[in-house]
Amino acid sequence: MEVKETFKRYLDLLAIYAKIDLMWLLRDTKYALAAITADIISNLSMVSGVYLIAIRFGGIGGMSVDEVLFMMAYSTITTGIFILFGSGNNIHISRIIGRGQLEHMFMQPLTLKTQLLTSGFVPFTGSSNFIIGCILLITAINRLQLQITLWWIIQLIIYILATMVIIVARAYLVSSAAFYAPVAAEEISSTAIEGTWQLSTFPLSGMPSFIQLPLLTILPEGLMAWFPSLCLLGKPPLNLTEYYPLAYALALALAASIIFRKGLRYYVQKGSNRYVPYGFRR
Known part of the structure; x- marks a missing residue:
């Protein structure tokens, strides 16, 4: 019964944020459409650049043009999910921490976890990239003639x-620095996430191992789209198991959880000497 009530609470909160998003779209349609268009153009420009290179050279590093398209579709879907559920600074958590705004969340009659899971849901203004990614994925599947099973x-x-676990865990891991240095680390999650997107859209196939391995171990950019896409195509790279992204996500999530909780305890005990009212009423 408790699990059922918790799940219902999450759905109710998602519905509330969806309503807020719709109200913004209807109230300021011109600005909302401009923001949606900007998101679409930004993502497609990043994806199309790699795809046009693949067309020009007949593929990249042993990946065919259609396989590159499949990878671009995967990348667009993950970007779309990020925007769909992470537009409330709930993933860019260093902004909330660095601005000294966690107290706003502590005062709410909801757990911090519940608020972070639901506060960024924008289905009306933030779903465009996800929809485009699904269209690209269907197109790539048809061109590759993949046999789709359950x-x-x-x-x-x-x-x-x-x-998504890797993206969120990495953001929370680096955002832990904002507990100790709020001014310097306020935008550290943005730097980490944007850097991930810029590198993750380019196939690592054909690159030397001294480039591939660091981007699969120290940095997770190769796990954002390249590695899982090849696994879904039945071609796990570098003789690694297809379960490697899952193991990496689990390990990174555990590390982020431990370090973030430690930083949160420090924040609760010491507080923050900074408050910036961006996005909040005084």
Whole structure:
């Protein structure tokens, strides 16, 4: 019963944020459409650049043009999910921490976890990239003539979830610095996430191992789209197991959880000497 009530609470909160998003779209449609268009152009420009290179040279590093398109579709879907559920600074958590605004969340009659899970939901103004990614994925599947089974769809969902875990865990891991240095680390999550997107859209196939391995271990850019895409195509790279992204996501999530909780305890005990009212009424 408790699990059912918790799930219902999450759905109710998502519905509230969806309503708020719709109200913004209807109240200021011109500005909302401009923001949606900017998101679409920004993502497509990043994706199309790599795809046009693949067309020009007949592929990249052993990946065919259609395989590159499949990877671009995967990347667009994960970007779309990020925007769809992370537009409330709930993933860019260093902004909330660095501005000394966690107290706003502590005062709410909801747990911090519940607020962070739901506060960034924008289905009306933030779903465009996700929809485009799905269209690109269907196009790539048709061009590659992939045999789609229920297990393949389950694998796709699992890999996308693992990718999102890696993105969120990395953001929270680096954001822990904002507990100790709020001014210097306020935008550290933005730097980490944007850097991930810029590197993750380019295939690592054909690159030397001294470039590939660091981007699969020290930095997770190769796990954002390249590695899971090849696994879904039945071609796990570098003789690594197809479960590697899942193991990496689990390890990174555990590390982020431990370090973030430690930083949060420091924040609760010491407080913050900074407050910036961006996005809040005085």
